[in-house]
């Protein structure tokens with residue numbers, strides 16, 4: 028039987044000593060501080076932004092793209108995609124494509140669904156919009172855990188080609204506190220660099 032949710036990416040090549048850090052739910056008023064930490068470690072990441080947040084924080088959305096990070100689509104309004112007709116899915120994704128492109132100058136080629144929840148019809152919409160679905164190898168659960176626990180969680184997923192999922196926003200909040208996420212990244216990056224890992228965008232990770 029054909030898997031309706033098939034064709035999604037969960038990790039990159041196992042032979043590549045690289046990791047793709049990904050951040051969902053932004054941009055938020057707290058994203059800039061995260062960008063500083065990434066720049067300090069010369070790390071490039073992928074930000075799955077919501078259209079509504081890019082309209083609210085246009086300058087931060089643009090600064091993220093201009094810093095060399097990849098921008099992905101995380102829907103327009105971060106609503107659950109389950110039990111929705113195909114037209115709803117298409118509108119959510121297309122509106123986000125337009126707002127993200129306008130704010131950042133990048134038209135996303137990657138998509139991640141809110142809460143990781145997929146639904147029938149999504150695959151067709153992704154194809155229409157030229158988007159590749161990206162899940163994760165390990166999620167940090169940073170919306171509820173302190174930095175120590177986020178780090179422990181992510182360490183279990185560290186491997187060649189891993190895609191790690193964190194958040195630079197908290198759902199639809201405009202000015203969320205993401206201090207635990209920033210702290211986890213600040214501590215984890217040097218540790219992983221010492222282990223020989225490079226930090227690449229998802230598109231670069233899977234390019235080879």
Ligand SMILES: [Zn+2]
Nearest residue numbers: 051052141142
């Ligand atoms: Zn999300």
